[in-house]
Amino acid sequence: xxxxxxxxxxxxxxxxxxxxxxxxxxxxxxxxxxxxxxxxxxxxxxxxxxxxxxxxxxxxxxxxxxxxxxxxxxxxxxxxxxxxxxxxxxxxxxxxxxxxxxxxxxxxxxxxxxxxxxxxxxxxxxxxxxxxxxxxxxxxxxxxxxxxxxxxxxxxxxxxxxxxxxxxxxxxxxxxxxxxxxxxxxxxxxxxxxxxxxxxxxxxxxxxxxxxxxxxxxxxxxxxxxxxxxxxxxxxxxxxxxxxxxxxxxxxxxxxxxxxxxxxxxxxxxxxxxxxxxxxxxxxxxxxxxxxxxxxxxxxxxxxxxxxxxxxxxxxxxxxxxxxxxxxxxxxxxxxxxxxxxxxxxxx
Amino acid sequence: xxxxxxxxxxxxxxxxxxxxxxxxxxxxxxxxxxxxxxxxxxxxxxxxxxxxxxxxxxxxxxxxxxxxxxxxxxxxxxxxxxxxxxxxxxxxxxxxxxxxxxxxxxxxxxxxxxxxxxxxxxxxxxxxxxxxxxxxxxxxxxxxxxxxxxxxxxxxxxxxxxxxxxxxxxxxxxxxxxxxxxxxxxxxxxxxxxxxxxxxxxxxxxxxxxxxxxxxxxxxxxxxxxxxxxxxxxxxxxxxxxxxxxxxxxxxxxxxxxxxxxxxxxxxxxxxxxxxxxxxxxxxxxxxxxxxxxxxxxxxxxxxxxxxxxxxxxxxxxxxxxxxxxxxxxxxxxxxxxxxxxxxxxxxxxxxxxxxxxxxxxxxxxxxxxxxxxxxxxxxxxxxxxxxxxxxxxxxxxxxxxxxxxxxxxxxxxxxxxxxxxxxxxxxxxxxxxxxxxxxxxxxxxxxxxxxxxxxxxxxxxxxxxxxxxxxxxxxxxxxxxxxxxxxxxxxxxxxxxxxxxxxxxxxxxxxxxxxxxxxxxxxxxxxxxxxxxxxxxx
Numbered sequence: 001x002x003x004x005x006x007x008x009x010x011x012x013x014x015x016x017x018x019x020x021x022x023x024x025x026x027x028x029x030x031x032x033x034x035x036x037x038x039x040x041x042x043x044x045x046x047x048x049x050x051x052x053x054x055x056x057x058x059x060x061x062x063x064x065x066x067x068x069x070x071x072x073x074x075x076x077x078x079x080x081x082x083x084x085x086x087x088x089x090x091x092x093x094x095x096x097x098x099x100x101x102x103x104x105x106x107x108x109x110x111x112x113x114x115x116x117x118x119x120x121x122x123x124x125x126x127x128x129x130x131x132x133x134x135x136x137x138x139x140x141x142x143x144x145x146x147x148x149x150x151x152x153x154x155x156x157x158x159x160x161x162x163x164x165x166x167x168x169x170x171x172x173x174x175x176x177x178x179x180x181x182x183x184x185x186x187x188x189x190x191x192x193x194x195x196x197x198x199x200x201x202x203x204x205x206x207x208x209x210x211x212x213x214x215x216x217x218x219x220x221x222x223x224x225x226x227x228x229x230x231x232x233x234x235x236x237x238x239x240x241x242x243x244x245x246x247x248x249x250x251x252x253x254x255x256x257x258x259x260x261x262x263x264x265x266x267x268x269x270x271x272x273x274x275x276x277x278x279x280x281x282x283x284x285x286x287x288x289x290x291x292x293x294x295x296x297x298x299x300x301x302x303x304x305x306x307x308x309x310x311x312x313x314x315x316x317x318x319x320x321x322x323x324x325x326x327x328x329x330x331x332x333x334x335x336x337x338x339x340x341x342x343x344x345x346x347x348x
Numbered sequence: 349x350x351x352x353x354x355x356x357x358x359x360x361x362x363x364x365x366x367x368x369x370x371x372x373x374x375x376x377x378x379x380x381x382x383x384x385x386x387x388x389x390x391x392x393x394x395x396x397x398x399x400x401x402x403x404x405x406x407x408x409x410x411x412x413x414x415x416x417x418x419x420x421x422x423x424x425x426x427x428x429x430x431x432x433x434x435x436x437x438x439x440x441x442x443x444x445x446x447x448x449x450x451x452x453x454x455x456x457x458x459x460x461x462x463x464x465x466x467x468x469x470x471x472x473x474x475x476x477x478x479x480x481x482x483x484x485x486x487x488x489x490x491x492x493x494x495x496x497x498x499x500x501x502x503x504x505x506x507x508x509x510x511x512x513x514x515x516x517x518x519x520x521x522x523x524x525x526x527x528x529x530x531x532x533x534x535x536x537x538x539x540x541x542x543x544x545x546x547x548x549x550x551x552x553x554x555x556x557x558x559x560x561x562x563x564x565x566x567x568x569x570x571x572x573x574x575x576x577x578x579x580x581x582x583x584x585x586x587x588x589x590x591x592x593x594x595x596x597x598x599x600x601x602x603x604x605x606x607x608x609x610x611x612x613x614x615x616x617x618x619x620x621x622x623x624x625x626x627x628x629x630x631x632x633x634x635x636x637x638x639x640x641x642x643x644x645x646x647x648x649x650x651x652x653x654x655x656x657x658x659x660x661x662x663x664x665x666x667x668x669x670x671x672x673x674x675x676x677x678x679x680x681x682x683x684x685x686x687x688x689x690x691x692x693x694x695x696x697x698x699x700x701x702x703x704x705x706x707x708x709x710x711x712x713x714x715x716x717x718x719x720x721x722x723x724x725x726x727x728x729x730x731x732x733x734x735x736x737x738x739x740x741x742x743x744x745x746x747x748x749x750x751x752x753x754x755x756x757x758x759x760x761x762x763x764x765x766x767x768x769x770x771x772x773x774x775x776x777x778x779x780x781x782x783x784x785x786x787x788x789x790x791x792x793x794x795x796x797x798x799x800x801x802x803x804x805x806x807x808x809x810x811x812x813x814x815x816x817x818x819x820x821x822x823x824x825x826x827x828x829x830x831x832x833x834x835x836x837x838x839x840x841x842x843x844x845x846x847x848x849x850x851x852x853x854x855x856x857x858x859x860x861x862x863x864x865x866x867x868x869x870x871x872x873x874x875x876x877x878x879x880x881x882x883x884x885x886x887x
Contacts, residue, residue: 049560052570053560053561053562053567053570053571054562080480080560081560081561081562082560083557083558083559083560083561083566083570084558084570085468085471085472085475085555085558085559086472086475086558086559086560087472087475087662087844087847089661089847090472090475090476090659090661090662090847090849091475091476093659093661093662094476094658094659094661094662095659096475096476106845106847109845109846109847109848110661110847112847113661113847113848113849113850114661114847153833155829155833155838155841155842155845156841156842156844156845158833158842158845159842159845159846177833178750178831178832178833179829179830179831179832179833179838181573181738181741181830182570182573182574183397183573183574183576183742184397184576185396185397185398185576185742186742186745188395188396188397188576189396189397189398189742189746190396191742191745191746201574202574202576204575205574205575205576205577206576208575208576208577209395209397209576273562274562276415276418276419276422276562276563276564276567276568277562277563277567277568277570277571278412278415278567278568278571278572278577278580279571283575
C-alpha cells in the first residue's frame, strides 16, 4: 500500500525520537513552570474550530500542540473537533472560535452576509482536493466525460458544480445531478457514475473495496481555489494580532514537521486526537500521502508553507466570482505571513 | 363473577402454553431472517457498498470491542440525559396542559413548533447556543419531548367518565381527579411515550455528534461512512438499535405489569359535557387562541435571540424574516423561490404521510391479530426507527429509487413507528368486560376488532395521525436533502452552505407554519370524530 514503506528500524528510530522530544518538552514545561516566569507576555488562549472530526487532515496542528510549537509562541490552542453540521464561519461570528478553517468561496459567501468581517490569513491546502471520482471501468477523466451520466453532488457543493460545468461548457441538460452524502456507496453501487469527493479521502475507500478509482481534480479544469484556509474576524485580528501570529507560527512548525515526515502526525491522529474514531494507521498514512502534493507546491517551496501568493489570490478571486459570489483582494490578508517569514522560505 | 374469574384463569394458563411455542416460532423466524440477510449481503449488497452482512458486523464488533464500548458509553450518556430531561419536561407539561386548558391553548403550538424545526436548521443554533455537551443533550431532549407530551396528554385524557364523576361527587377537585384517576389511567400511554423516546434520544445523541465530537457512535459512523467500512457502519446501526430496543422492551414489561388494573377498569358514560356554545362564538374563541399562541411563538423566538444574545449573523428575528418575505425589494423573488419549493415538499409530505400512517395502523392491527408477527417483527421496526437514516438511505435508494418511491420509503420509516406503538397500546387498552362481552357472543376476531378494539383505539389513532403530520413534513425535508435534491429541505441545506441564514429562517418558518396548519387540520378532524366516540379525550 504505502508508496514509501518505512523500514521498521527507521520507524522505531522516529518513534524513539518523538518520545524523546516529547519528554524534553515536558521537562522544559515543568522546569519553566516551577521557576517564576521571567518573560513579560502572558499566554493567550485561542479556540481553533476545525471543520471535521479528528483526521490527519489536521495532523500539523496536532504536532504543533504536542511538540509545544504553540506554547513556544505563547498561545494555548483548544483544537475543537468539527463535523458535517459544524459552521465554522458562524462560530467565528458568534465569538465561539477565534480561528476556523474553511474554503475561500464559503468565506466569501459568509462575508456577503456578515458585511465583510471575515478575513483569510493563511492557506493550509494550496490546491483544493475537491474532485469528481468515478470508477476506472467507466471513468470521468475530463469534464466532457460527464455528458450523459448521473453525477452525485453533495448539497453543499451544488454551487461549485454549477460553476464548474458552466466553466467547462457543459450544460445542465447534458448530465443529471442528484444529491449524495460523503460516502461513496452511490458510485460503488452504480447509482451514480461519479460523485464529488475529496481526492485525499474517499478514493481510499474505493481502493479498499478492491476497485480502482479515477479522480478528476476540479483544480485541473479551471477551478483554482485554496482549501482549508485559516479564517479570523477583523476584530480578532486587531485585538489579538500577536496571538494569531503565534498560532500561525505554531501551525507552520507543525506542518513543516508533517512535510518532513508525516509519521508522527499520523500516529498522533490515530492514537491520540482521533483515538475514539476507529481510524487506522494504514488509511491515515495513505491520506497523509495524498495530501502532500496540495500542501507542498512550488509556491510553498519558494515562500514557505501556508503562503498565499499574489497570483494564487487572483486565481482564487476569479474562481469565487465564477461561482457568482462577489469578492476582492480584501478577503485575503498576507501581512501576518510576511511578518512571520521575513522573506525566508521556512521557519526555524 | 366466578364464571369470569374461571375464564380469566384458563385464559392465563393457555396463554402460558402458547408463549412457549411462540418463542420457538420467534427464534425460528429470526434465524431465517438472519440467514436471508447474510445471503443477500454476501451475494449482492456488500459489494455495492450499502449493507454489511451479520457475520461482518460480528467480526467488526469482536475485533475492537473497547472502541465500541467507549462509543456506546459516550453516546449513551448523552442519550440517557436527553431522554430523562426531555421526558420529564414533556410529562410535566402534559399534566399542566391537561389540568389548565388555557395554558394548553397557548403553549401546545409552541411545543409543536420546537418539534417542527428542521434538524439542519437547529444544529448550528445549538452549536452556538450551548457548550458542546449541553448542545448534544439538548438535541436528544428535543427529539423525545413532543411525542411524550402527546402520549401523556392522551393517557391523562383516557380516564373514564365514571371514576371522574365519582371523584367529583365526593367533592374532589381537578387535583384529586389527577391523582386518583387520571395519573393511574394515563400511565400506560406515558410509558409508551418513554418507549418511543428511547429510539429518538439515541438518534438525537448520534446526530448531536455531527456538530463536532471526538468520541461516540456518530464519530465512528462518520469515519465508517467516509472509509466505507461497512462492518463499522452497520455495527453502529446495530448498537444504536440495541440501545433503543433494551429500554423499549424494559418499559414494555413495566407497562404490562401496570396495565391489568388500568385496562380492567369498567367503562361508563362520562359526565355530561357543558352545553355547547353557538357556532360563531366557538369559531371566535378558537381564533383568539390561535392568535394568542402565535404571539407566544413569536415572543419565544425573540426571547431566544435576546436571552442567548445570538450573533445576528446566525440569529434572525421575526422582523428580518418578515422583511425578507414581504417588504424587501427582492421579496417577490424570495417568495417565488420558497413557494415553488414548498409545492414540491407538500407533495412529498402528503404522500409520505398517508403511507406512513397506513403502514403504522396496518402493522398495529396485524400485530394485535397475530402476536407471532409482532414478536418477530418488533426488533425490525425498532431497528428501522433507531438506525440513523443516513445509513439506510443508500439501501433505500437502491431498492426504491430516488423518485416518489424513495420519498415514500424514507418518510414512512421516519413516521410509522410512533403510530405503530401508540395504536398498539390503544388496541390493547380495551376494557376487559367489553372483550368478555364479545367473547360471550362468540364474536369472531375480526368482528371484535372492528366493533370494539378499533373504536377504542380511535383516540390513539388520531393522536398518531397528529404526531405523524409534522413528522411527515420533517421526513420529507430529510428525503429532499438526502435523495431528491429539491423542495424546502434542499433550500435549507443550500442556504446553510451559503451562510444565507435569513433564507434558512424564512424556510424554517414556512415549514413550521405548514406543519402547524397540517396538525390543526388533523386535530379538527379528530374533534369531529371523537365528539361522537370518545368525548373524554376532548378535555
